[in-house]
Amino acid sequence: MLGFGIIRSDDHVAVFQYAMSSPSILLYYFALWSLYVFKTIAFVRHQFHHPAYRFLHHFRLIPLTQRILSWVTISVSLVMPILAYAFWMSFYAVRSQQWVAISGLILFFAGMIGLSLLLFERIIRQQDTEVKVRTFARDWPLPYPLFFIQFLLRKNTVLVLITKLFSVAVLLGVCLLYPTDDYDERLLSIGLLLGSLIHLGLTTEHYTFEHEYLLFVRNLPLSFLRRFAAHALQMLLIFIPEITFLFRYLPDTVSYLFVGKALVFISGIQIAALHRVYQHDKSLEKLSAYGLWGFIIGLLLIMFRIDPAILGGLLWAYAAWVNAYKYYKSEFQFD
Amino acid sequence: MLHVKNYRKAYHGHTVLDVPEFQLQPGIHWIRGVNGSGKSTFFRSVAGMMPFEGEIWLEHTWEVTRNPVEFRLRVNYAEAEPLYPEYLSAFDLISFVAKAKKAPSGQVEDLIETLDIASFWKQPVGTYSSGMLKKTSLILGFLGTPTLIMLDEPLITIDDRAVANVCQLIDRYHQNGVQFLLSSHQDFRLTDLKMDSSYIIRNQTLEEIHPG
Structure with missing residues (x-):
């Protein structure tokens, strides 16, 4: 799935045939797919908890059988990309009579859809969970740059966990791979590029959060420096885990x-992506396409030995320009 | 005091409001219009919260796009139906806005007492009733030393005592030189507030209503 669209189909077939002949390798596929399934569950939960979609809780009034059928339909639709991939794998497995692998695939998807169903039911049964009162520093107001960080940690925990798990795993992978051969810093830069692009899901959340909940901020007399400093601080806070891991596992050489x-590089990608959406609000729908193109272009630049600090600096400069001249032109228009 | 020139606002290419020329003199003014006529869109544009075509000048000196900081320091806006992150408290929001709007010392305490929010202002917004939320939004609208305050439906969802307090607050601020632009479906003539003029948004434009 990771290499979908990037590596050749023959390579996909070779890798998953190897995995199906050794079910323990198949577990890696299941682990990765589980992350995807949890992401879809988190998405549904997020929608049900959004103030604008409270009416969805009336779904509970629908008879149980009909509700279960609807949940299964929703769940199958959401996991369709990995389900289709599994069907492709099964096609080869049937030809090779790999019945253990096929049973594994069936059990995995049955389990995941069953789990989704149970969690969806739980979501509509626990609609208005009481908001937790902050227990620390209650006499100190929360600083503005932390509004979004709190939103991520309280409302998008699963998304944050999956994103961080993935980007840290990629970074860890390249750091451990580095000493095994004659690699240079470009390998680490590629890992950073991938790790940062995975954060584009958080960029979408950042943009919609600001336009839905913090619209009043646009009426505040905040200078360019104050606006940009707040954004910069948010970016630096977001990447604390990656930087910590990089410090810890940085190859000796x-x-x-x-x-x-x-x-500078990873936060530059993030801040530039956010400001690209400020500059052109409709870009929000195209962020994943930007991710793919960003990876290809970034890869080329890295391979041509462009220093990541220069790339990051250029991305920060672009973000600063948008913030200074285009920030107030941004408007989230629902289609 | 407020001068709007060649204002046009469109959503998805469809014009919702077109105001070629509009001048607002100092005073307390009332803007009316049916639901969806564009009152909040107009208010948000004047507050600098959404882009539009045209120019909006304050006191012929500050333009919303050309002087974004100076203009926003002098123009405040309280939303009709505010939406804030549920885990933040009125304390978090008010402290942030008060600092940004350079609120004079003692103003926050005064507003908290007038609108009676001391008992809940450190609780998360997610636990508020619509009236408590509205009071929070109104306080944000009064912070700082603005020239113009726009209040979108200031009297909805709050109790009778709060209505009286909001009207007194408007009157007090106005005596100190603050101008007001209010929108309401409720009749301000039933309150103690004296309106200097009334406007209506219809046929996608803004027109003055002449008495009689």
């Missing part, structure tokens, strides 16, 4: 200066 460059 790589200078610690690279960690600074890495921070």
Whole structure:
């Protein structure tokens, strides 16, 4: 799935045939797919908890059998990309009579759809959970840059966990791979590029959060420096886990200066993506396409030995330009 | 005091409001219009919260796009139906806005007492009733030392005592030189507030209603 559209179909077939002949390898597929399924469950939960979609809780009034059928339909539709991939795998498995792998696939999807169904039911039964009162520093107002960070941690925990798990795993992978051959810093830069592009889901949340809940901020007399400093701080906070892991697992032959460059680069991708949407609001729907193109272009630039600090610096400069001249032109228009 | 020139606002290419020329003199003014006529769109444009075509000048000196900081320091807006992150408290929001709008010392305490929110302002917004939410939004609208305050449906969802307090607050601020632009489906003539003029948004434009 990771290499969908990037590696050749023959390579896909070779890899999954190997996995199906050794069910323990198949478990890696299941682990990755489980992340995807949890992401879809988190999406449904997010929708049901959104103030604008409270009416969806009336769904509970529908008879149980009909409700279960609807949940199964929703769940199957949401997992369709991985289900289709599994069907493709099964086609080869049937030809090779790999019945253990087929049974594994059937059990995995039955289990995941069953789990989704149970969790969906739980979501509509626990509609208005009481908002937790902040227990620490109650006499100190929450600083503005932390409004979004709190939103991520309280309302998008699963999305944050999956994103961080994935990006840290990629970084860890390239750091461990680095000493095994004659690699240079470009390998680490590719890992950083992938790890940052995975955060585009958070960019979508950032943009919609600001336009839905913090519209009043646009009526505040915040100078460019204050606006941009708040955004910059948010970006730096978001990437604390990646930077910590990079410090810890940085290969011995790589200078610690690279960690600074890495921070400029990964946060630059994020802040530029957010500001691209400010500049052109309709880009919100195209962020995943930007991710793909960003990966291809970024890969080329890295391979041509462009320093990640220069790339990051250019992305930060673009974001600053948009923030200074286009910020107030941004308007979220629902289609 | 407020000068709107060649204003046009469109959603998905469809014009919802077209105001070629509009001048607002100092005073307390009432804007009316049926649901969906564009009152909130107009208010949000004047507050600098959404892009539009045209120019909006305050005191012939500050334009919303050209002088974004100076203009926003002097123009405040309280939403009709505010939506805030449920885990934040009125304390978080008011502290942030008060600092940004450079609220004078003691103003926050005064507003909290007038609108009686001290008992809940450190609780998360997600636990508020619509009236408590509305009071929070109104306080945000009064913070700082603005020249113009726009209140969108200021009297809905709050109790009778709060209505009287909001009217007194408007009157007090106006005596100190603050101008008001209010929108309401309720009749301000039933309150103690004296309106200097009334406007209506219809046929996608803004027209003055002449008495009699």
